[in-house]
Amino acid sequence: MLIVMDAHATAEQIARVCDEIRQMGYQPHPMPGPTRTAIGVTGNEGAIVQTSRISSLPGVIDIVRITKPYKLVSREFKEADTIVRVGDLPIGGPGVVVMAGPCTVESRDQLFASARAVLAHGATVIRGGAYKPRSSPYSFQGLGEAGLRLLAELRQELGVPVVTEVLDTETLPLVEEYADILQIGARNMQNYSLLRAVGRSHRPVLLKRGFAATLQDLLLAAEYILVEGNRQVILCERGVRSFDQHSRFMLDLGAIPVLKALTHLPVIVDPSHAAGQADRVIPMARAAVAAGADGLIVEVHPDPAFAVCDGEQALVPHRFAEMMQQIERIAAALGRPVLGRSPQPTHPA
């Protein structure tokens, strides 16, 4: 932490700030400069400093925090990549993982048709919403438990893990029973009660970045989960709000190398929600893999025109097949296999 003093601060004011820092149990390091004095503070790593005690003192004009407020999720705490294991599927290792399926579970036929189509082309996790968070109370809210049961059936029949969203702590026990990965949606990224609850689950968690969450917010949300004991967290970039509404959201692919440097957790990308239109999903899926994502989560529907939700952005199966071919080549260019598709890397990284 660094305290910046006013250019006109007096020696007494500086001394008083140093005293206060000492009383709080830290070390002050005054650094007089030609126009002003700054005071470094050490000893506060990992503590939440009550900065208001200092900012309220006369002569203080700014306080600059340096310590990152998260710990368990940081690379400094754990250097090696975390590999989240779903059955025998490793997420966060050298292989790229593709999760795919419909936005919403609508019926047994629709779910199984989507799932069979995407599995045929290399998806290794099936996605499908049973409880849907919708901006409007008048929109379809999902099949609920019936949807979960269809997912469970699918899992058993096809032997594939499923990821589905959990909306609240009430339905968490049910979702936990049926799903292999618990998805926390963008709107719930700072629903701390829910984060703590999934932090006590034995299921891996897929945590989506909020519409306007900074990467620090995202990492702190993940910290809420890890601090409760669950270390199996996958981060997901899915686009943020911006001033230009050319697409539904602005996909922030620059977040990938930044997150990979800050945290050991796997990072995947949802290109469907940001694109908002199917013809933009494939280029963004390619770009995500090229930027270093550990995986994708993509919406696929056998008949998007009749999807009850977000049909515009769902790929039809043959377009999904094209996407898989393309990202396999992109991943290979980086020396990474696409799991379920290309067991061996074709180029060294």
Added chain:
Amino acid sequence: MLIVMDAHATAEQIARVCDEIRQMGYQPHPMPGPTRTAIGVTGNEGAIVQTSRISSLPGVIDIVRITKPYKLVSREFKEADTIVRVGDLPIGGPGVVVMAGPCTVESRDQLFASARAVLAHGATVIRGGAYKPRSSPYSFQGLGEAGLRLLAELRQELGVPVVTEVLDTETLPLVEEYADILQIGARNMQNYSLLRAVGRSHRPVLLKRGFAATLQDLLLAAEYILVEGNRQVILCERGVRSFDQHSRFMLDLGAIPVLKALTHLPVIVDPSHAAGQADRVIPMARAAVAAGADGLIVEVHPDPAFAVCDGEQALVPHRFAEMMQQIERIAAALGRPVLGRSPQPTHPA
């Protein structure tokens, strides 16, 4: 709804879109223009149209939605202002209401000292957090039920209503028992399970706008509450994320006249969280009242330097007293009294 066809769309493509619209139960109105045809759609008011059935047809390049997706909260549905009554305090009428108190309930002394100070200068509702949503799991999370009990004591002893945040459905019954107004924080604005739950409460709800929520998102969140039966909702602008971090959040006062035109619900402003620093709170409180806000919710602490949370932005009591004098004059300039302070308007509007 309006369907925009490609400049090169054929007559057959246009006819097929019209057919599809008719099959969905609506009326198509093709409008041929010199370079392209647009097709108006009527009969869809209030329905969630499955636009993917149309957007997937050849020749369609854009679909423009016109109908607002909310109903109960809209001025078109109910023209007269909703006045939310908390005891005999009317929120949303001609009087401006000021809610004030500490960010967080820390102790009996701190709570009562803050409350007595703000009541002396015209606050009519006491605010204070018992459950605190914090970005970091390591920050103080509030006193919980002990904090609620202190609020209840305060309410009984001083005869003043209290507003406090409810974080989840688990603690809602407890908060409902102790609080006069249930606050939904910015991070929970799209926590639909919680919105539905407070929609079934008999307590008024103070709904804060999310960091990156559009006004339409905010109104839809309110719609979730009204649709469950609770019509006593107060909206609160509290600042949004922006590219310039000169303040903690960018207070969007332009939202006030827009909301007042779109909805009949009362609109108040929290200038403390956006300002982030006490010396900016008063100008923003004045501006909020000048822009037409129905009230303010402001953080006041007897000793901000020692506040456990957000001390930088809390006003000390004598600064709060100045604020009240200033906003009383501003409100009077608009012909509005500040409730609890100035019973009669001094200027006609």
Added chain:
Amino acid sequence: MLIVMDAHATAEQIARVCDEIRQMGYQPHPMPGPTRTAIGVTGNEGAIVQTSRISSLPGVIDIVRITKPYKLVSREFKEADTIVRVGDLPIGGPGVVVMAGPCTVESRDQLFASARAVLAHGATVIRGGAYKPRSSPYSFQGLGEAGLRLLAELRQELGVPVVTEVLDTETLPLVEEYADILQIGARNMQNYSLLRAVGRSHRPVLLKRGFAATLQDLLLAAEYILVEGNRQVILCERGVRSFDQHSRFMLDLGAIPVLKALTHLPVIVDPSHAAGQADRVIPMARAAVAAGADGLIVEVHPDPAFAVCDGEQALVPHRFAEMMQQIERIAAALGRPVLGRSPQPTHPA
């Protein structure tokens, strides 16, 4: 400046950074903490430090700049408010100044009708565009020199100063000849050649904030003007781009107290462009004055329906009259007169 070292940085790496700092002519102040070392740098005030020499050294993970990059515009450099004088009109003193008139000069009749109407209600500067920056090359681009001549005629006949936009250095001599205040529009806020050129002018400059300019960008743009010798600069907040398009731009009134603290230059607000609709202009004008703005610049048109540009946001004269009455009462509540209208403050501040 503060250099943050990696938690695993070695003593040698720290020593090398200190050496580099000394070689660059500054003083290093290493501060070892429990988990990492930070190194304060002094002696660099006012200099542009070549931080790449340090950031490229092993073990350095972050560099935090503290010194503000602007000087002449800062309150630390000049504590007293700058009062820009246009004839005998003081801008930036206790009085609030209102500049008003049409978006664009369309004809002698339209200009004189607008001007007479706004002068009757207390405007003290007439605005009107002769050269218009338009997003589309197909939109009306202004009358050019003919517009300037009409403004000059108006100035002479009615004895009122005029403000008009200068778009480029080629037309600057012409605009300078006819206008009392040179306006730099939002799109040109970082057109440094133009900023330098008006910095060598003897005319006051009204500098509008760019759509996505931080306050630091705005102050640096003003610094470009002051550094060339022209100290008569008025800053203007006019709304920024945001994710919510409920209004044309998001008016950032929180910028006012922040700017007033950082700089001695006057700060005015343009509520018309941000509002985009006439019925939102008055609440925002009131809020701007309540927040502490030194003035307003407002679009008024005798017949907005037939305005060639931005008619939606222009006030008709009788609405402008209402606005003036309202802001006079707001200003009075703060102890400020509206110049040209209310010579004495009615309440002490």
Added chain:
Amino acid sequence: MLIVMDAHATAEQIARVCDEIRQMGYQPHPMPGPTRTAIGVTGNEGAIVQTSRISSLPGVIDIVRITKPYKLVSREFKEADTIVRVGDLPIGGPGVVVMAGPCTVESRDQLFASARAVLAHGATVIRGGAYKPRSSPYSFQGLGEAGLRLLAELRQELGVPVVTEVLDTETLPLVEEYADILQIGARNMQNYSLLRAVGRSHRPVLLKRGFAATLQDLLLAAEYILVEGNRQVILCERGVRSFDQHSRFMLDLGAIPVLKALTHLPVIVDPSHAAGQADRVIPMARAAVAAGADGLIVEVHPDPAFAVCDGEQALVPHRFAEMMQQIERIAAALGRPVLGRSPQPTHPA
């Protein structure tokens, strides 16, 4: 264009709007719905409709524009991709073009060393700034004409085209004489005098997107150039302002497929300015190519620690070599060669 009437609009109000539309020379198409009437307007394609004449009529609550305001740049106007030719280098065809070199021309040695290094690895255009737009007037502003002469020397000696920024119309003749491609920087994207001037040049123009420019703003800026006769325009995405400052700018790669659908002009990406740090440039360069960019413009410096400007984001030559290898593999995965490096595509698209 579509006029939305209030739910309570009367038949007379609707008739009056239709009359006004007819008087303006267009056709009204009223569409009565169950709760409100909308009125389609045809005949206005390509015209700038004076919407204020309609919006000011009673009963009108919204006007929705549908026609795109640009023409010459649109795919509807010209379906085939524009290929900009610089000497015999085609930009916008199947090949990916890499422009590279230092941010700023500092000296003959630095420029030639950078250029030789990047040419050795496949760059086909050399970049280098002679006139630099800098946020601070105290930052190095470039070598000016001396820098241009060094670029000209380089061009002649090494036989490679150069791209450099033009800041204003005064220096345009000089820059035009020395440079092969005229760069318009982000800050000047809406400097219409400059856009018109380069629109009359015979040199190709590289137009960078403004920090907060929508894609529509960018396309309208390009339209300003095309309308003057210069059809050789290359668009460049370089990152926009966002609420999260994890990187210098947020690179909007989702803009690439959207732009490629809307316009026939080539689209390239500058990953250096957005990344702000060298180690993030390569992943973003890969992602840009994967998303479908026609080229890259990248900063390379032989000794970034001593760069006078933006050293943090410059690649050293051997890292540039790695980048070229990687993007060649990515481009090949899409069936595209990197010009100057890989003459034949290795995979069919």
